[in-house]
Amino acid sequence: MLLHSFTSWLAFGSLALGVTIPRADPPTRVLVNRQATSASAVPDGACTNGPQTRRCWSNGFSISTDFDAKAPPDGTTVTYDLEISNSTRPNPDGSGGNRPVMLINQQYPGPVIRAKWGDWIIVNVKNNLQHNGTGIHWHGVRQLNTCQHDGVPGITECPIAPGKTRQYRFRATQFGTSWYHSHWSAQYGDGVVGTMIIDGPASSNYDEDLGTLPLTDWYYTPALTLNEVAQHSLVGPPTPDNILVNGTHVDGKGNGNYAVMKVTKNKKYRIRIINTSVDNYFSVSMDGHPFTVITADFVPIKPWTTNQLTLAIGQRYDVIISANQTADNYWFRVQPGTACGRNAITSKNIPMGAILRYEGAANSNPSSTASVTMKTTCVDEPTASLVPAVPNEVPQSVVGTAGKMDLTHFQDPAKSNLFRWYIDGSPHIVNWNDPTLETILSGSQDFGPNSNVKSMQQKDGWYLWWIQSSARIQLPHPIHLHGHDFYIVGQGTGTWDGSTNGLTFNNPTRRDTATLTPGGYLLMAFPADNPGMWIMHCHIAWHASQGLSMQFGERYSDLQGGSLGDRSVLKKGCDEWDGYWAPGSGNTPDRPYNQTDSGI
Numbered sequence: 339m340l341l342h343s344f345t346s347w348l349a350f351g352s353l354a355l356g357v358t359i360p361r362a363d364p365p366t367r368v369l370v371n372r373q374a375t376s377a378s379a380v381p382d383g384a385c386t387n388g389p390q391t392r393r394c395w396s397n398g399f400s401i402s403t404d405f406d407a408k409a410p411p412d413g414t415t416v417t418y419d420l421e422i423s424n425s426t427r428p429n430p431d432g433s434g435g436n437r438p439v440m441l442i443n444q445q446y447p448g449p450v451i452r453a454k455w456g457d458w459i460i461v462n463v464k465n466n467l468q469h470n471g472t473g474i475h476w477h478g479v480r481q482l483n484t485c486q487h488d489g490v491p492g493i494t495e496c497p498i499a500p501g502k503t504r505q506y507r508f509r510a511t512q513f514g515t516s517w518y519h520s521h522w523s524a525q526y527g528d529g530v531v532g533t534m535i536i537d538g539p540a541s542s543n544y545d546e547d548l549g550t551l552p553l554t555d556w557y558y559t560p561a562l563t564l565n566e567v568a569q570h571s572l573v574g575p576p577t578p579d580n581i582l583v584n585g586t587h588v589d590g591k592g593n594g595n596y597a598v599m600k601v602t603k604n605k606k607y608r609i610r611i612i613n614t615s616v617d618n619y620f621s622v623s624m625d626g627h628p629f630t631v632i633t634a635d636f637v638p639i640k641p642w643t644t645n646q647l648t649l650a651i652g653q654r655y656d657v658i659i660s661a662n663q664t665a666d667n668y669w670f671r672v673q674p675g676t677a678c679g680r681n682a683i684t685s686k687n688i689p690m691g692a693i694l695r696y697e698g699a700a701n702s703n704p705s706s707t708a709s710v711t712m713k714t715t716c717v718d719e720p721t722a723s724l725v726p727a728v729p730n731e732v733p734q735s736v737v738g739t740a741g742k743m744d745l746t747h748f749q750d751p752a753k754s755n756l757f758r759w760y761i762d763g764s765p766h767i768v769n770w771n772d773p774t775l776e777t778i779l780s781g782s783q784d785f786g787p788n789s790n791v792k793s794m795q796q797k798d799g800w801y802l803w804w805i806q807s808s809a810r811i812q813l814p815h816p817i818h819l820h821g822h823d824f825y826i827v828g829q830g831t832g833t834w835d836g837s838t839n840g841l842t843f844n845n846p847t848r849r850d851t852a853t854l855t856p857g858g859y860l861l862m863a864f865p866a867d868n869p870g871m872w873i874m875h876c877h878i879a880w881h882a883s884q885g886l887s888m889q890f891g892e893r894y895s896d897l898q899g900g901s902l903g904d905r906s907v908l909k910k911g912c913d914e915w916d917g918y919w920a921p922g923s924g925n926t927p928d929r930p931y932n933q934t935d936s937g938i
């Protein structure tokens with residue numbers, strides 16, 4: 339609870355902005371009811387949340403509540419100030435060597451943003467960089483009727499210009515674990531990333547919450563430099579130098595520190611595992627301590643127990659471990675998915691991961707042995723294991739209307755081997771000056787070239803989208819959708835045959851990130867219940883930069899009719915960006931670089 343309010347945030351010693359923080363006066367929003375059936379959505383009554391009653395929340399809200407249909411009444415408002423600046427720091431893995439980084443409030447990862455289910459969250463983001471725009475996306479947050487706070491440059495906002503501050507405000511209609519990151523080019527790989535916790539009920543009991551555990555790949559060269567290399571590479575993406583667990587790790591020679599999680603025997607702990615990578619899948623396990631998995635992304639699931647979990651970029655699993663072993667040190671093992679990517683640390687013969695340390699155990703590395711053989715594959719956990727706690731049904735009739743998207747790629751020898759991913763023959767390249775949300779709000783639907791828009795106009799109507807990979811280079815792609823949790827109706831290799839064979843309509847897994855298997859297909863369904871411009875992209879940062887992205891234009895008439903409420907922040911941001919990055923004015927002293935990638 340340390341960072342719960344603006345006051346305690348200041349006490350944390352961060353950089354405060356020299357502005358008065360407006361207290362919230364958020365508009366009332368009406369949550370849209372799903373057309374899906376929610377048979378068991380009977381609240382657990384008036385019981386309150388505690389270690390033995392995690393299914394409860396308060397006043398009729400519980401783990402059985404369909405959070406797409408309703409959230410607790412507007413709660414408190416929590417406010418954070420984030421300041422993004424350019425600096426040079428030693429690598430966080432003990433390898434020495436300074437590298438340029440872009441940090442939030444001078445720390446890596448950035449501060450944990452924490453709120454309660456139903457709260458309003460206000461975040462003031464100041465761009466203190468000299469020569470880059472920025473914009474922060476709140477990964478997985480539904481942003482119901484607040485699309486202009488989704489933080490995607492060129493889609494829902496103009497980038498935040500150097501020296502300027504933008505205020506994001508949105509409501510926590512979901513609960514669980516997530517992260518936030520810059521959505522401006524590959525900037526998050528340089529450090530502009532942090533984690534989020536929305537406290538709410540849980541589908542299984544635990545005593546204490548150990549907090550977030552972000553896992554990432556780490557490069558000794560800045561991501562924005564590597565992004566340029568990746569776009570013209572004939573030999574695939576650059577190799578990460580290491581992994582970081584909660585922002586730290588040892589290097590290949592054992593210098594540096596592992597992250598340590600401290601526990602007391604006979605208690606149960608919740609750990610919130612998040613893959614915040616640029617390019618790596620990971621599998622994780624804990625010696626002697628199986629995981630009871632209680633969420634997949636923001637969606638609570640029926641608890642299931644496993645010894646190992648694989649996470650694609652952007653995915654989260656909240657797990658409970660029982661500290662019921664001999665008081666000692668145990669490895670939390672992290673294995674990069676070498677089947678689809680490389681990482682230099684895997685050949686160094688050192689344990690990769692973090693340490694679980696019982697109270698009373700020595701201050702040393704564990705000598706525990708692995709409970710499982712670590713996987714090196716890059717696949718999602720089977721949807722059969724990820725059963726949402728609140729059941730929903732997708733109408734089968736969507737099958738006949740599936741909208742197809744064809745994934746291919748092209749490397750252009752005439753443009754220094756510029757590599758682009760194509761959706762239906764076109765890479766997605768955003769125009770920072772002209773976000774598509776602004777286009778719609780101005781009454782136009784002329785989005786310009788490379789905008790890859792699919793239209794969803796039928797209010798609350800269900801849509802089925804079929805991404806089919808016909809790409810010659812077969813790779814797994816973690817596909818992430820904004821503005822919705824989608825229902826995974828089908829996922830597999832080869833080409834979908836158009837039939838309902840093997841598809842799931844009754845309580846399918848729903849989440850915000852799922853893997854498109856190499857050379858395969860992903861069938862995702864969701865209703866048009868959230869007007870906005872919602873991007874969907876591969877979460878491998880290099881691929882997103884190379885155009886593997888598109889957007890859904892959802893309910894233009896509602897947007898134009900004022901469903902978003904106040905648009906002044908969007909307008910102010912664009913005026914400020916236009917002043918900095920003036921269209922057509924070419925290179926100015928303040929603008930020493932051109933946009934060279936997709937922009938997101």
Ligand SMILES: *[C@@H]1O[C@H](CO)[C@@H](O)[C@H](O)[C@H]1NC(C)=O
Nearest residue numbers: 424425438466467468469470
């Ligand atoms: C970061 O600082 C370096 C060194 O001062 C400068 O060259 C670079 O342009 C800065 N980057 C940004 C994004 O401001």
Ligand SMILES: *[C@@H]1O[C@H](CO)[C@@H](O)[C@H](O)[C@H]1NC(C)=O
Nearest residue numbers: 469470471562563931932933
């Ligand atoms: C952003 O900053 C980085 C690092 O200073 C620089 O390499 C890059 O070209 C900048 N990009 C733009 C579009 O300003």
Ligand SMILES: *[C@@H]1O[C@H](CO)[C@@H](O)[C@H](O)[C@H]1NC(C)=O
Nearest residue numbers: 548549550551584598599609
């Ligand atoms: C990760 O680090 C943060 C900040 O130090 C801490 O609050 C959190 O508890 C750590 N996560 C785990 C799972 O130990």
Ligand SMILES: *[C@@H]1O[C@H](CO)[C@@H](O)[C@H](O)[C@H]1NC(C)=O
Nearest residue numbers: 613618619620649650651675
């Ligand atoms: C994170 O996701 C990336 C790509 O989706 C994957 O290669 C990597 O292994 C994942 N890491 C973990 C710890 O799951």
Ligand SMILES: *[C@@H]1O[C@H](CO)[C@@H](O)[C@H](O)[C@H]1NC(C)=O
Nearest residue numbers: 627628629630658659660662
């Ligand atoms: C420890 O807890 C796990 C569940 O997390 C359970 O499967 C196992 O049986 C327990 N072991 C002991 C010795 O109680």
Ligand SMILES: *[C@@H]1O[C@H](CO)[C@@H](O)[C@H](O)[C@H]1NC(C)=O
Nearest residue numbers: 923924925929930931932933
């Ligand atoms: C950016 O593009 C403009 C127009 O194509 C060109 O004149 C200018 O030299 C470019 N600037 C840089 C830094 O490459």
Ligand SMILES: [Cu+2]
Nearest residue numbers: 815876878881
């Ligand atoms: Cu990809």
